[in-house]
Every structure is written in structure tokens, then in C-alpha cells.
Amino acid sequence: MRPFPSRLAALAIIALTLFGVLRPAFGADLTAQVNALGQGDYAALEKAIGDLAATGDPQVAPVLDALSNGDLYVRKSDNAVVKATKSGSGFTLTDPVTGAALGEAGRSGVTKIKVNNKIRGLVRSATGSLTLMSADPAQRRSAAADVFRSGDPAQIPLLDQAIAKETDPGVKKIMTEARAAAVLKSDMGDADKIAAIAVLSTRADQDALAMLASTASGPDGAVKSAAADAVASIQGQLKLWEGVQNIWYGVSLGSVLLLAAIGLAITFGVMGIINMAHGEMVMLGAYTTFVVQEIIRNSYPELFDWSLAIALPLAFLVSGAVGVLIERSVIRFLYGRPLETLLATWGISLILQQAVRTYFGPNNREVGNPSWMSGAFDLGNIAITYNRMWIVVFALGVFAVLMLVLKRTPFGLQTRAVTANRPMASSMGIRTPLVDALTFGLGSGIAGIAGVALSQIDNVSPNLGQSYIIDSFMVVVFGGVGNLWGTLVGAFTLGIANKFLEPYAGAVLAKILVLVFIILFIQKRPRGLFALKGRSVEA
Amino acid sequence: MITAFFFRALDGKTWAVLAVLLGIGIALPLLSLTDPSFPLHVPTYVVALVGKYLCYALLALSVDLVWGYCGILSLGHAAFFALGGYAMGMYLMRQIGTRGVYANPILPDFMVFLNWTKLPWFWHGFDMFWFAAIMVLLVPGLLAFVFGWFAFRSRVTGVYLSIITQAMTYALLLAFFRNDMGFGGNNGLTDFKDILGFNIQAPETRGVLFFASAFALALGFLICRAVIASKFGKVLIAVRDAESRTRFIGYRVEGYKLFVFVLSAMMAGVAGSLYVPQIGIINPGEFAPANSIEAVIWVAVGGRGTLIGPIVGALLVNFGKTWFTSGVLAEYWLFVLGGLFIAVTLFLPKGVVGTLMARARKKPDETKAPGALSPIEASQAAEEGA
Numbered sequence: 001m002r003p004f005p006s007r008l009a010a011l012a013i014i015a016l017t018l019f020g021v022l023r024p025a026f027g028a029d030l031t032a033q034v035n036a037l038g039q040g041d042y043a044a045l046e047k048a049i050g051d052l053a054a055t056g057d058p059q060v061a062p063v064l065d066a067l068s069n070g071d072l073y074v075r076k077s078d079n080a081v082v083k084a085t086k087s088g089s090g091f092t093l094t095d096p097v098t099g100a101a102l103g104e105a106g107r108s109g110v111t112k113i114k115v116n117n118k119i120r121g122l123v124r125s126a127t128g129s130l131t132l133m134s135a136d137p138a139q140r141r142s143a144a145a146d147v148f149r150s151g152d153p154a155q156i157p158l159l160d161q162a163i164a165k166e167t168d169p170g171v172k173k174i175m176t177e178a179r180a181a182a183v184l185k186s187d188m189g190d191a192d193k194i195a196a197i198a199v200l201s202t203r204a205d206q207d208a209l210a211m212l213a214s215t216a217s218g219p220d221g222a223v224k225s226a227a228a229d230a231v232a233s234i235q236g237q238l239k240l241w242e243g244v245q246n247i248w249y250g251v252s253l254g255s256v257l258l259l260a261a262i263g264l265a266i267t268f269g270v271m272g273i274i275n276m277a278h279g280e281m282v283m284l285g286a287y288t289t290f291v292v293q294e295i296i297r298n299s300y301p302e303l304f305d306w307s308l309a310i311a312l313p314l315a316f317l318v319s320g321a322v323g324v325l326i327e328r329s330v331i332r333f334l335y336g337r338p339l340e341t342l343l344a345t346w347g348i349s350l351i352l353q354q355a356v357r358t359y360f361g362p363n364n365r366e367v368g369n370p371s372w373m374s375g376a377f378d379l380g381n382i383a384i385t386y387n388r389m390w391i392v393v394f395a396l397g398v399f400a401v402l403m404l405v406l407k408r409t410p411f412g413l414q415t416r417a418v419t420a421n422r423p424m425a426s427s428m429g430i431r432t433p434l435v436d437a438l439t440f441g442l443g444s445g446i447a448g449i450a451g452v453a454l455s456q457i458d459n460v461s462p463n464l465g466q467s468y469i470i471d472s473f474m475v476v477v478f479g480g481v482g483n484l485w486g487t488l489v490g491a492f493t494l495g496i497a498n499k500f501l502e503p504y505a506g507a508v509l510a511k512i513l514v515l516v517f518i519i520l521f522i523q524k525r526p527r528g529l530f531a532l533k534g535r536s537v538e539a
Numbered sequence: 540m541i542t543a544f545f546f547r548a549l550d551g552k553t554w555a556v557l558a559v560l561l562g563i564g565i566a567l568p569l570l571s572l573t574d575p576s577f578p579l580h581v582p583t584y585v586v587a588l589v590g591k592y593l594c595y596a597l598l599a600l601s602v603d604l605v606w607g608y609c610g611i612l613s614l615g616h617a618a619f620f621a622l623g624g625y626a627m628g629m630y631l632m633r634q635i636g637t638r639g640v641y642a643n644p645i646l647p648d649f650m651v652f653l654n655w656t657k658l659p660w661f662w663h664g665f666d667m668f669w670f671a672a673i674m675v676l677l678v679p680g681l682l683a684f685v686f687g688w689f690a691f692r693s694r695v696t697g698v699y700l701s702i703i704t705q706a707m708t709y710a711l712l713l714a715f716f717r718n719d720m721g722f723g724g725n726n727g728l729t730d731f732k733d734i735l736g737f738n739i740q741a742p743e744t745r746g747v748l749f750f751a752s753a754f755a756l757a758l759g760f761l762i763c764r765a766v767i768a769s770k771f772g773k774v775l776i777a778v779r780d781a782e783s784r785t786r787f788i789g790y791r792v793e794g795y796k797l798f799v800f801v802l803s804a805m806m807a808g809v810a811g812s813l814y815v816p817q818i819g820i821i822n823p824g825e826f827a828p829a830n831s832i833e834a835v836i837w838v839a840v841g842g843r844g845t846l847i848g849p850i851v852g853a854l855l856v857n858f859g860k861t862w863f864t865s866g867v868l869a870e871y872w873l874f875v876l877g878g879l880f881i882a883v884t885l886f887l888p889k890g891v892v893g894t895l896m897a898r899a900r901k902k903p904d905e906t907k908a909p910g911a912l913s914p915i916e917a918s919q920a921a922e923e924g925a
Contacts, residue, residue, distance in 0.1 A: 274698055274701075276832075330881055330885065333885055334884065334885075338697060338698045339612045339697070339698065339701065340884040340888070341884075342612070342698070342701065343832070343835065343836060343839060343880050343883075343884050344880055344881045344884040344885065346832050346836075346877075346880055347836075347876070347877040347878065347879065347880020347881040347884075348877060348880075348881065349877070350873045350874075350876055350877030350880070351873065351874055351877035351878065353873065354870070354871075354873035354874050354877070355874075357870075357873075358870060466829075470705060470706065470709050470828065473702050473705075473706075474702075474706060477699065477702055477703075508713050508714075508716065508717055509714075509717070511710075511713055512710045512713050512714050515706050515707075515709060515710040515713075516710060518703075518706060519686075519703050519706055519707060519710075520689070522693075522695055522699060522703055523689045523690060523692075523693040523695065524693070526693055526694060526695050526699060
């Protein structure tokens with residue numbers, strides 16, 4: 001415990017500081033006050049420190065730090081206070097306030113300003129008060145967070161003052177918590193400590209947990225049991241937040257899977273075409289985004305925030321057109337031969353990959369985040385990045401639009417008719433070849449806009465599609481072929497399962513476990529989670 | 540009885556294939572050991588290259604057995620190939636002994652590097668060749684048995700089976716990339732010194748390995764012929780062409796499929812085990828789903844359901860690959876391979892050998908060609924029948 005007078009001095013400093021904040025500080029004035037540091041005994045030094053702190057000038061803090069580190073000297077020629085660093089046999093001098101060079105001095109030209117522990121304590125309180133009372137809320141917040149981490153009981157009076165004066169509720173909360181942390185380390189009474197524990201337990205994060213855990217391991221008594229209760233409650237809350245965080249990560253992964261798989265749900269699920277080039281459609285969408293951004297960067301930089309909105313329809317058109325081309329030139333000859341389709345589309349995927357590699361080069365391409373997609377915000381104890389959040393929203397939006405197209409438009413009706421019974425649809429006057437081509441184009445186009453979204457979180461390289469193709473097939477097969485709702489449920493189930501396994505098994509093993517689970521699941525339900533009922537099942 | 544089983548398979552064509560394979564298997568290594576001035580001298584690298592192709596041909600043959608004759612399109616055969624390779628690689632690793640960088644008599648280098656103190660349980664026994672040789676057959680066979688047992692019993696067929704076999708090899712790929720698995724992680728197993736006491740780099744050893752590959756391929760071909768020519772083979776073809784009908788007639792379709800799947804996996808394992816000492820490395824990349832699909836295209840190019848086709852296809856495609864990727868055209872190889880996938884499925888559904896055989900079918904002694912219905916017609920028939 002520090003001697004009582006030092007606290008008194010600190011209180012005096014605070015009083016002076018409160019006054020000083022309002023007073024403009026002038027450079028010349030400051031220099032004179034700094035020079036006062038070297039003009040007498042310890043009592044005079046204490047007074048000079050108090051005066052300096054009273055200015056409330058942020059420039060004072062480094063001067064006081066230098067004093068406490070023993071870097072301040074008095075120059076004998078003019079009694080000025082200087083900051084000196086040893087160089088060879090002499091010293092290099094700088095102005096403590098401005099940092100301007102003041103030349104060299106011999107060892108006999110300067111005298112060190114001596115400091116003792118009492119002075120150091122005084123300096124610490126003074127600098128703490130300078131920042132805790134700062135006019136800038138961000139600075140007050142970081143000062144309070146510093147105190148929270150150090151938990152220095154000497155700061156309690158300072159904090160009391162600062163809390164009383166604080167207007168920003170966020171900063172006030174941190175200050176209260178910092179005070180509680182300091183109280184726990186002080187020798188104040190049990191009642192105070194139990195109150196402090198109550199404050200800390202509302203914070204409910206790892207720092208508070210560590211602090212309370214060390215209290216809970218202390219001597220028996222009311223404080224110990226209160227701390228133990230608080231620890232248990234925080235652990236419960238942390239576990240809850242961990243669960244929430246896993247769900248969020250799972251939803252985020254699930255939305256990525258949904259985006260990658262939803263186009264496949266149409267081409268594979270609805271049309272029954274094994275499109276191994278599906279991943280390359282996603283890749284083409286991502287490269288479309290890259291090209292759009294490149295043009296915007298070079299010609300219309302002010303449009304950059306709109307780049308994704310511009311890329312979206314273009315990616316749909318590019319991938320959709322390639323899809324129609326593939327359907328007309330290759331796949332239409334292979335209907336009813338799913339295994340051959342698989343091989344032919346694999347060949348197409350190799351060609352598309354190599355074409356992109358030849359044209360754009362094998363390396364990752366830089367696709368930037370627009371400003372509204374970068375950054376993060378806090379929700380409770382978890383940080384949510386904007387790009388992940390928008391991708392979840394986007395995936396659900398794409399799903400909703402696709403559902404509407406299939407259920408509420410004439411084109412969707414025709415697609416479903418052709419899927420259900422091709423000869424009957426044909427005899428009703430539906431041009432089945434056209435519907436085939438357009439449906440395949442739709443599936444490919446959706447893959448293209450998935451590529452726009454995935455370009456925001458993944459590397460845009462010729463191999464982009466390869467990394468999604470197996471996952472996409474897993475999602476569609478797991479969810480049930482021919483059922484878009486199955487794809488939705490499948491994507492989020494697999495995403496969340498993956499993220500819940502990760503803390504226990506690690507990322508790779510979690511993925512393996514999910515794959516094994518799907519393999520076993522297909523044994524049990526060969527037609528997936530939501531199997532289509534009816535005659536088509538027996539095909 | 541077993542001899543009768545094999546003799547029935549030995550028609551003229553089979554004799555010819557066996558003779559050619561064994562002839563190459565003996566001639567090529569001998570020619571490589573001749574003096575370089577000898578006009579028919581074969582450089583050593585050609586032996587290594589062709590030896591690699593023969594292993595691929597055996598893999599293709601194993602794919603053809605399940606795909607061409609039983610309609611199971613496995614996109615996971617590279618997994619069996621790689622497992623056989625790893626079993627052999629583990630034996631070769633144990634043979635390094637104190638000659639490794641860390642000179643540990645028991646632990647392979649990568650385990651010392653990872654600060655492991657004792658050999659994982661599954662590495663025991665691999666210091667003996669016979670044990671490794673059994674494992675080459677047993678591990679892929681067991682995986683195929685367990686996988687097939689579940690899949691066929693649940694009647695997972697067609698595309699679904701293809702997709703879950705792909706998931707299987709993908710899961711194994713991820714698993715073998717992990718250092719904790721104890722198979723050398725990303726780097727795999729390499730730096731082999733000798734096999735059965737012979738220097739693995741010596742031209743003589745390479746010659747013997749080459750002969751072993753040719754012999755294994757010939758043996759594999761003979762076994763496949765024998766299986767196909769037997770009554771069992773006829774049932775297989777029936778399963779391929781009309782699975783439900785075969786089941787209704789009273790055959791246990793699952794048993795037939797399972798047997799042929801396990802046999803095929805073991806053949807792929809043997810191919811992998813011969814591949815590894817000739818290449819000198821095995822790493823998780825061999826599990827890549829793309830490798831399995833490439834093996835399928837060898838079969839498709841040569842002609843599925845012909846047994847000779849996959850051998851021809853594997854050799855053709857891989858010669859093409861070597862030729863393309865070694866020159867300035869390297870960048871265009873994937874275009875060619877991709878184009879091959881499309882062209883073969885669209886224009887040459889029976890493959891090179893299949894098309895040639897169809898032309899020669901008018902000759903009276905060729906009526907025994909397997910599969911009266913082409914696979915394509917068969918799958919259409921199956922679609923309509925369902």
C-alpha cells in the first residue's frame with residue numbers, strides 16, 4: 001500500500017487537472033513549467049509535477065514519462081530541463097516537449113533530475129489522470145481499458161473522479177469495470193469486493209473470467225464464494241456465446257455452400273444432369289467480377305462501391321450463356337446417359353480451367369471489397385464481418401428469387417412440367433429442348449452470381465471451382481435431389497455441423513467426419529433428406 | 540477346377556495379349572541393359588516411363604472390370620491405388636533404416652522430425668516384405684469390402700455411387716494430408732533406398748520392377764478374362780444391363796457386385812504398390828478425385844467392357860500426356876485431355892478398341908465378345924425398363 005500523502009497529492013492533481021483542462025496551454029508557458037522540474041528538492045519537484053499535470057496538455061505525458069524513466073537532466077549553462085541520451089562519453093540533448101535537437105553536452109555539463117518511488121507513483125497517477133480526463137472519448141476509453149488490465153488499486157480515487165464526470169455511457173461502463181478490477185486487487189472490505197465482483201460478472205468475457213478466477217482461488221470467505229459463483233455464471237455465458245458464434249460461423253459456411261450448390265440443385269437436382277463443370281461456372285462469375293472491377297479501377301474509380309451490383313447481372317449472363325452453349329453443343333446428346341454426361345462435363349471443366357489459366361494467368365487475381373462489405377461490427381460477444389453477413393443475406397435472397405422463378409412464372413411451370421414428365425409436356429406443346437437449354441442456362445447463371453459473392457471471400461484463381469464442386473454435390477445429394485428446400489436445409493445443416501465439430505476435431509478432421517457422415521447417410525436414405533415421392537423415384 | 544476356370548478364359552486373343560505383355564516385360568529391361576551403342580538399346584528412363592504406364596494400365600483394367608462389366612462407375616479407384624502405394628511405401632520407408640537424415644533405426648525421418656518417440660501401431664510389421672505385400676491386397680480390399688457392403692446393400696447405384704466414391708477418395712485425400720495421420724502428411728513417403736536388399740535406383744532392379752509390372756498386368760488381365768468368361772461373369776453383365784431384372788430372377792446382386800468391387804480394388808492396390816518403387820514417391824496427391832476420373836477416361840478412350848481397351852487407352856493417353864507436357868505444347872495438354880473426354884463420349888462411345896471390335900464382329904469366331912448389348916444401349920434399356 002502506497003503512503004497516504006501520495007493519494008492526497010493525486011487528488012490535488014486531479015482537482016488541478018479538472019481546472020486545467022479548460023485552460024488553453026501555451027508552448028512558452030509549458031517550457032517554463034518543464035524547467036521548473038529541475039529547480040529544487042523533492043517537494044518542489046512534486047509541486048512542479050502537479051503544475052504540469054494541471055495544464056491538461058497531452059504533450060505533458062511524454063515529459064513525465066521521461067522524468068520517471070530518469071531521462072531528464074538539467075543543463076548547467078542555463079538551468080534548462082533537457083532530455084538526454086548517452087552517446088559516447090557525453091550526452092545528446094533534445095527538447096523534452098518539442099523533441100527538437102539541442103546539441104551535445106559533456107558529462108559535466110548536465111545534472112540528472114533524481115527521482116524516487118514516490119515521484120514515480122505521482123507521475124503514474126498524473127499521466128493516468130491526463131488521459132482518463134482527456135477531452136477525447138477514445139483516449140478515455142483506452143486509458144480505462146489500460147487500468148482494467150493493470151488493475152492498479154492506486155487508480156481507484158482517480159477512477160472515482162473520472163466516473164463522476166464521465167458522460168459517455170460506454171466509456172463509463174469500462175471505467176466502472178476498471179474500478180472493480182482495481183478494487184479486487186486492493187485491500188478494501190468484503191462488501192466493496194463483492195460489489196466489484198457483481199460489476200465484473202456483467203462483463204462476461206475472458207479477461208473478467210481470468211480476474212475472477214484468481215480471486216476465486218484466494219482465501220475462503222464471502223468474497224471467494226461470490227467470485228466462484230461469478231466465474232460459473234461467466235463460464236455459462238461464454239459457453240452460450242461460443243454456441244452462438246458456432247451457429248453464426250455455421251450459417252456463414254452454410255450460405256457459401258448454398259450459393260455454390262443452388263445452381264447445381266437445378267442442373268443436377270431438377271434436370272438430372274451431372275454437371276462437373278458447375279464449379280467452373282462459379283469461377284467464371286468470379287472472373288467476371290474481376291474484369292468489371294479492373295475496368296472500374298482504370299476508368300471509373302468513383303463507381304467502385306457499385307462494382308458488385310454491376311458484376312451481378314454480367315456474371316449471370318456470362319455463366320448462363322456458357323451454360324446454354326454447353327447444353328446445346330454437348331449435353332443434349334447425352335440425356336439419359338448420366339455417367340457419360342459426367343465425363344463430358346468433366347472434360348469441359350478442364351478446358352474452361354485451362355482457358356482461364358491461359359488468358360488470366362495461373363495466379364490469384366485481386367478482387368476488392370467495396371466499402372460497405374469491409375469491416376465488422378460486434379453483436380454481443382461475437383464479431384460479425386460485413387462481407388460474411390451480406391453473403392448470408394445474398395444467398396437467402398438468391399434462393400428466394402429462384403423459388404419464385406420456379407413456382408410463380410410460366411418458365412418455372414414449364415421447367416417443372418418437363419422434369420415431371422417429358423413426353424407429356426412435349427405433347428402439351430412445350431418446346432422441351434428450349435426449356436432444357438434455358439433451365440441449364442439458369443442453373444449456370446446462378447452459379448455465376450454465386451461466383452460474384454464468393455470472389456469476396458475466396459481467392460479468385462482458375463482452381464476456384466474445383467474447391468466447391470465436391471461440397472456442392474454433397475449438399476445436393478444430402479438435401480435430396482430435385483428439391484430446392486432440401487438444398488437449403490442441407491447446406492445449413494452441413495455448414496453448422498462442420499463448425500460445431502471444428503473446435504473438437506480441427507478443421508480438416510471435421511470436414512472428413514462430415515464427408516463420412518454423408519456417405520453413411522446416403523446408405524440409409526439413398527435419395528437424400530427430402531426425397532421426391534412418386535414414380536420418378538424408381539428410375 | 541481352378542485350372543479349368545483359367546483355361547476357359549484362354550482363347551486366342553487372350554493368349555496374344557499375354558504373350559505381348561510378357562514379351563515386352565522381358566525384352567524392354569534386357570534391351571535397356573545392353574550397351575548404349577547397340578542399335579536396339581533402350582534408355583533407362585524409357586523403362587521407368589513405360590513401367591509407370593503399365594501400372595496405370597492395371598489401374599484402368601481394374602476400373603473396366605467394375606465399370607465395363609458391372610456398371611459401377613467408381614470415381615474413387617485412385618484411393619485403392621494410393622492405398623496400395625502407401626502400403627508399399629511404408630515397407631520401403633522401413634528399409635531406409637539408419638541411412639535417413641536423422642539415422643534413426645526404427646522411426647522414418649518425418650516421425651523424428653515431428654518429435655515422435657515410438658512407431659505408431661499401424662507401422663508395425665511393415666519391415667517385412669511379405670507383410671507389406673499382404674497389406675497391399677488387404678487394405679484396399681477391406682476398404683472396398685466395407686464401402687461396397689454398405690453401398691450395394693442400400694442399393695446406392697449409378698450417379699449416387701459415383702458421387703460417394705468420389706467423396707470417399709476426397710475424405711482420404713484430406714486425411715492423408717494431416718501430419719497426425721502418421722503417413723508423412725503433405726510430403727508423403729519418399730527417399731527410398733532399396734527393396735528386398737537391392738538398390739532401388741539400379742537399372743537391374745528397375746528392370747525387375749518393370750517385369751513385375753508387366754507380369755501383374757498380364758495376371759490381372761488373365762484373372763479378369765477368367766471372371767468374365769465364367770458363369771459368374773455372365774451374371775455380372777446381366778447386373779450391368781438390367782439390375783432389377785437380375786434380382787427378380789433370383790440372383791443376389793449385392794454379392795456379385797461386392798465380389799467384383801473388392802477384386803477390382805485389390806488389383807488397383809497392386810498397381811499402386813508397383814507404381815511407388817518405380818516413381819520413388821507416394822504422397823496424398825494420388826488420392827485426388829481428378830486422378831480417379833482420369834483413370835475412367837483411359838477406360839473410355841480404349842473402350843469399356845473390352846479389357847484390352849483400358850490397357851490400350853491407358854498407354855495411349857499417357858503417351859500423349861508425356862509427349863504434350865514435355866514440349867512447348869505443355870500448356871495445351873488440358874485442352875487436349877478435356878477435348879478427349881468430350882469427343883470420346885460424343886463420338887466414340889465404345890472407345891478405340893470397342894469400335895474396332897465391333898467392325899470385326901462379323902467374323903464367326905468373334906461372336907463370344909462380351910456384352911451382346913453395348914453398354915450404352917444397356918443403360919438406355921435400363922432407363923426405359925425402370
